[in-house]
Amino acid sequence: MKHDALSSRKLQKNDNTLLNNLVVAAVILITMAILKSSKFFSFTNFQSMAYQLPQYGLMAFAMALAMISGGIDLSIVGMANLSSMIAALMMIKLANLIPNQNLIIYVIIISCLIAILIGLLCGLLNGLLISKIGIPPILATLGSMQLFSGVSIILSKGNAINRLPPLYAKIGNYALFNIVPLPLLIFILLALSVSFMLNKSAYGIKLYMVGSNTKAAKFSGLHVDKIIIQTYCLAGILSSVSGLIMMSRLNSAKSDYGQQYTLQCLLIAILGGVNPQGGHGNISNVMIAILIFQFLSSSINMFPYFSNFYKLLIWGIVLLGVMIWNKYSKSR
Amino acid sequence: MDTTPQTAEIILKASNIKKSFSGVVALDGVDLEIKKGEIHCLAGENGCGKSTLIKIISGVYGMDSGKIELNGHTYHKISPIDSIRNGVQVIYQDFSLFPNLSVMENLAYNTELAQKRTFVNWKRLRKIAEEAIRMIDFNIDLDQKVELLSIANRQQIAICRALINDAKLIIMDEPTTALTKKEVQNLFRIIKLLQVKGISILFVSHKIEEVFEISERLTILRNGKNVLACSTSEIDNQDFSYYMTGKKFEMSCYDPTIDYSATPILKVNNLSLKNGFNDISFSLYRGEILGITGLLGSGRTELALSLFGICPADSGSIELNGIDVKITSVFDAIQNGIGYVPDDRLTEGLFLDQAISDNIIVSNLENLSNKIGILDNKKRIAAIKEWLEKLSIKTSDPRDNVQTLSGGNQQRVVLSKWMSRNTAILILNGPTIGVDIGSKNEIHTILRSLAEKGMGILIISDDLPEVLTTCNRILIMKHGNLMGRLKSSDISELELARECISN
Amino acid sequence: MGKKRLGHEFYVFLAIVSLSLIIQARSGQFFTLNNIVDLMVSFIVPAIFAMCELIVIISGGMDVSFPAVASLSMFATTKILLSMNYTGNVFFAFLLSGSFGLIMGAINGALISIFNLPALIVTLGTQSIFMGILQGALNAQEIAEIPKVMFDFGNAKLFVATNPLNGLKSNMSSSILILFAVVIITYVFLHFTMWGRGVYAIGGDSNSAIRAGFKVKQIKFSIYCFVGIVAGIAGMTRVCMMQNCQPNNLIGMEMTVIAAVVLGGTSVKGGSGTIIGALLGTFLLTIISNSLLLLSIPTYWQSFFTGLIIIIGTGVTSFQLILSSHRLPSMRKSKNEA
Known part of the structure; x- marks a missing residue:
């Protein structure tokens, strides 16, 4: 029976994103296999990819969620830096206060929880500005981006905050069985949870509906404002976790870390088939887009005569290429 | 009685128009004939080919075969410019106005563009606009922004704009949809006024009373074919519904x-x-x-x-x-x-680009999920199937977007949304x-x-x-x-x- | 045209006046000639950018690539002029920079009008490409010494304002004439050409614009070309005024310029916006970034204040919209029927 196809809720018809992206991923892998086989397909390379990917991958999910709701979140990097900045300052302060170095683990845990709370509050601010005050998402998050990084700058006077407890970096670099890095584990866990929320929960359906038509959502009795606020809060939480990971990798916090990630996350979301108009996109496709992005990024790094800035050029071309490709494949 | 002079010249004659879209036949040899100064009604159910025919006459779509005679010129291919030059003006349902601009600008720009102006002369705009509203004795503040006007006023602006562009034939696509009874009467007054000036009106509608009240002749389409072309006085309500649908209804x-x-x-x-x-x-x-x-x-x-x-x-x-x-x-x-089915289905009632299945259950999610909001897939599928069947919503795949459905089926989806939660x-x-x-x-x-x-x-x-x-x-x-x-x-x-x- | 209520511009103006009064009260230095001149000078480049962004936003688009366009144009021009030891008229420098800008603007315009892609995302992509070319292909570093003609132009001043109290002097740069020219050209384009009215028409309803006979694709394309040219000129102005060429100096400015334009009452949904509003919005943000020192607030508060102003400014307009939409839909109609 055809109706049984219903069991997979979000397998949108005529959606070629998955296939396209798998092809792209395969092309990159094959190209690298031919050009730099030994270097690319090495344990070290894959492990370093596994360390790099989570920090912007989580922000990409945040961006994707905001875009599905029909908006955009330009403040993800600002939220990440602000929450890691506050976590860093707390860790340093508290670590100096406590006499017993064995207790430092609790300091770290508390600081991380506070950071996540900060991310939640930042997201809450975004959500309120968008839903209750009615500022268009692009402007609201543009403003809050300035605000969040402004607060980070004020807190740090524009400097990098170093001298974190060494244990923190150690935790960040921990790898399960010496293979799977902790950040990657966190990333996978969060990816599964977000995916589960979108596909298996009432919130998921509501989110797509609000993204597709706010007015109809209101007339269907959905709490539109609540859903928007929840979504931006979720984006805030994801960004703050990403900020914590970034802090552990760089062993410091600074107000202007990771500024290139806004564009990258937008690129990943679009590559992953998230429609900028809202209402469409799913996490597994975004996941594949993140992988493609990481493959591509690592591949470029293997050609040392490519200046790092060429990445910018390539990201721009990929973004426009994907947009044009989507346009053409849809019009057929 | 038929008030059209028998000897009146024919302003538009479309014969044997055929048009199909990627294999689906929309028009299958349709004829349409409109005389000068005539109020002609084009009627038919949704999807009968009315709008396709209008778009072919106005040059938006090309025709596959057939010909159109306008003012004596014969066209096998007609472009929007040909159509406008021959005095064909279409007033679409959305009126094609600029909500953010003033009444004056809305009235004058078409003329200015047709004359290929490069620079704007505000005095000239005002003159054009004043002339335009005088044509139907329409009294309005020319500096008012259009977004602040009522639907009826917007329609009159669209009519005025058509008039100053030397309209000989004005096509009105379902002009009464958003009007009140009083406004409809005013519209009819304007239409009669235009008729006196020798302008022909093609009135597209499926509202029986209006067709009988205003039109002199009518053409009915069904499934892309002509089913009737006659004087309005020759048929009655029952005939009309029959010709429209091909079915007899008991009222x-x-x-x-x-x-x-x-x-x-x-x-x-x-x-x-x-x-x-x-x-x-x-x-x-x-x-x-x-x-x-x-x-x-x-x-x-x-x-x-x-x-x-x-x-x-x-x-x-x-x-x-x-x-x-x-x-x-x-x-x-x-x-x-309490459930509510809004009048504006497309913007308030449905999520057009979302699956039919999700549209059905959207208001009923808390009954289909557990306390922490996780969906019960079995219940969900059962609910969807139940309502698809109960309301006989015709779809090959409930995962398709709602916009793939016809108007009637879409309205059933809106109904099912409420019925599914024991409203x-x-x-x-x-x-x-x-x-x-x-x-x-x-x-x-x-x-x-x-x-x-x-x-x-x-x-x-x-x-x-x-x-x-x-x-x-x-x-x-x-x-x-x-x-x-x-x-x-x-x-x-x-x-x-x-x-x-x-x- | 008849205006029945005080426009948004008026409120921005009020905000500027009250902010100035506060700063004056706290520092006593705001209403001094040299401070006003300083403000005007730092207003020049953002205001030129605001003019091009204004047109884009009115048309319903969004351009975030203009700082990249400006940077790449000014850097390439400076490099070329240096390499040929150019000594001719400074006009040629602006022409060359504007032409580079035009090429980049045309790329934006083509992608947006031909492929009908969302402007924000296209320009995010091209911004990345232009920066990639600038920093990667051209391997741009700061150029400390710029051609003499440009240097001289940047040094030229209309007058010098002196603060009688402390003797501080500020030069009113001749570059402000470029701003005047750009503003006048934008004004004439927007108000006295069918092209300009077409920009408003497209922003209002692009389907209607097509039916009315506006050449929508051409207009859209030319909007981004205009942005490119003006951005190129703005970049050159910047180099001349700074007396050196810093390729990364303008990055990030797109956000404040957009904020300034929106603050001035331009709707991000397109269709409405005025030059006066955009200029006032830009001036407001310029005051904030310039006056922190006068108030002895550390400069690292700037980002915070900018964000706050963006949120408050856009929030006020948006909230009014929400409030008015809470009123009954029929009220509007009945008012007009009466």
């Missing part, structure tokens, strides 16, 4: 036996809303279909929105089954078993706007069977025949007040219309 009143001694399922006491309505009281009993009619601006829509919690009332009370309830939000209304009171605002006659009757049948099963139904509509045949009681609203209540079997359409307009 009968809804006259259920109601127990008026029981507690009403909905009782409204002295409900008032500032700038909306005053002191409204009425009861709705089990099994009833209650019609609320009145002109646009009479407060009927506001009353509905109030009951559904979108614009909560300022004072008064609402009782459900004898119990006082507070409705201050849509959520309250839904929790109390006790369903408020429908213009339940069959944009729905073809065939589906219209089916929707009315569904509503009746719902009422018979005990749901209370409130229909807000200014489609008087619809109110008369579907509802058993009718309330008439005027200037925010409830002015009359009657049984639908006691009144004729004409009397009802008079009631609505009288002061």
Whole structure:
């Protein structure tokens, strides 16, 4: 029976994103296999990819969620830096206060929880500005981006905050069985949870509906404002976790870390088939887009005569290429 | 009698027009002939090819075969510019106006562009605009922004704009859809005025009364073919519906036996809303279909929105089954078993680019998920299947977008959204706007069977025949007040219309 | 045209006046000639950018690539002029920079109008590409010494304002004439050409614009070309005024310029916006970034204040919209029928 196809809720018809992206991923892998086989397909390379990917991958999910709701979140990097900045300052302060170095683990845990709370509050601010005050998402998050990084700058006077407890970096670099890095584990866990929320929960359906038509959502009795606020809060939480990971990798916090990630996350979301108009996109496709992005990024790094800035050029071309490709494949 | 001079020249003659879109035939050898100064009606159900034909005449679509004669020139291919040069002007349903610009600019730009102007001369714009509104004695502030105007005023601007572009034939696509009865009369006055000036009107509509009132000749299309072309005086209402749909319909009143001694399922006491309505009281009993009619601006829509919690009332009370309830939000209304089918289905009722299945269950999610909000997939699938079947929504795959469905099927999806959550009171605002006659009757049948099963139904509509045949009681609203209540079997359409307009 | 109520511009103006009064009260230095001149000078480049962004936003688009366009144009021009030891008229420098800008603007315009892609995302992509070319292909570093003609132009001043109290001097740069020219050209384009009215028409309803006979694709394309040219000129102005060429100096400016334009009452949904509003919005943000020192607030508060102003400014307009939409839909109609 055809109706049984219903069991997979979000397998949108005529959606070629998955296939396209798998092809792209395969092309990159094959190209690298031919050009730099030994270097690319090495344990070290894959492990370093596994360390790099989570920090912007989580922000990409945040961006994707905001875009599905029909908006955009330009403040993800600002939220990440602000929450890691506050976590860093707390860790340093508290670590100096406590006499017993064995207790430092609790300091770290508390600081991380506070950071996540900060991310939640930042997201809450975004959500309120968008839903209750009615500022268009692009402007609201543009403003809050300035605000969040402004607060980070004020807190740090524009400097990098170093001298974190060494244990923190150690935790960040921990790898399960010496293979799977902790950040990657966190990333996978969060990816599964977000995916589960979108596909298996009432919130998921509501989110797509609000993204597709706010007015109809209101007339269907959905709490539109609540859903928007929840979504931006979720984006805030994801960004703050990403900020914590970034802090552990760089062993410091600074107000202007990771500024290139806004564009990258937008690129990943679009590559992953998230429609900028809202209402469409799913996490597994975004996941594949993140992988493609990481493959591509690592591949470029293997050609040392490519200046790092060429990445910018390539990201721009990929973004426009994907947009044009989507346009053409849809019009057929 | 036919007032058109028999010798009148023919301004437009389309013969044997064929057009198909990727294999689907939209027009299959259609003819259309319009004389100078004639008011001609093009009628047919949704999807019969009316709009395709208009777009071919105005040059938006090319035709596969056939020819069009305009003012004696024969075209096998016609471009928008050819069409405009021959004086064909189309007034689309959205009027193609610029909401952010002034009336003056809206009126003048077409002319300015046609004359290939590079620079703007504001004085000249004003002159053009003044000339334009004079043509139909239209009195309006030229500096007003169009977004602040009523639909009727916007339509008049569109008509004026067509006139100053030397219109010889004005095509109006469903011009009365968003107008009140009074505004429709004004539109008809303007149309007659244009006729005196020798301008032909092609009036596209599927509203029977209007077709009979205004047109001299009519052409009916069905499934991309001509079924009739004759003088309006030659046929009557029954014929008209038959030609439109190819089916015979029995028109009968809804006259259920109601127990008026029981507690009403909905009782409204002295409900008032500032700038909306005053002191409204009425009861709705089990099994009833209650019609609320009145002109646009009479407060009927506001009353509905109030009951559904979108614009909560300022004072008064609402009782459900004898119990006082507070409705201050849509959520309250839904929790109390009230559902609302909006008049603007496309923007308020449906999520067009989302799956049919999700549209059906969207208002019922808390019943299909557990406490922490995780969906029960079995329940979800069962609910979707149930409503697809019960309302016979025709789709090959419920995962398709709603916009792939026809108007009638779309409206059924909106209905299913409410029926799926055991709604006790369903408020429908213009339940069959944009729905073809065939589906219209089916929707009315569904509503009746719902009422018979005990749901209370409130229909807000200014489609008087619809109110008369579907509802058993009718309330008439005027200037925010409830002015009359009657049984639908006691009144004729004409009397009802008079009631609505009288002061 | 008849205006029945005080426009948004008026409120921005009020905000500027009250902010100035506060700063004056706290520092006593705001209403001094040299401070006003300083403000005007730092207003020049953002205001030129605001003019091009204004047109884009009115048309319903969004351009975030103009700082990249400006940077790449000015850097390439400076490099070329240096390498040929150019000594001719400074006009040629602006022409060359504007032409580079035009090419980049045309790329934006083509992608947006031909492929009908969302402008924000296209320009995010091209911004990345232009920066990639600038920093990667051209390997741009700061150029400390710019051609003499440009240096001289940047040094030219209309007058010098002196603060009688502390003797501080500020030069009113001749570059402000470029701003005047750009503003006048934008004004004439927007108000006295069918092209300009077409920009408003497209922003209002692009389908209607097509039916009315506006050449929508051409207009859209030319909007981004205009942005490119003006951005190129703005970049050159910047180099001349700074007396050196810093390729990364303008990055991030797109956000404040957009904020300034929106603050001035331009709707991000397109269709409305005025030059006066955009200029006032830009001036407001310029005051904030310039006056922190006067108030002895550390400069690292700037980002915070900018964000706050963006949120408050856009919030006020948006909230009014929400409030008015809460009123009954019929009220509007009945008012006009009467």
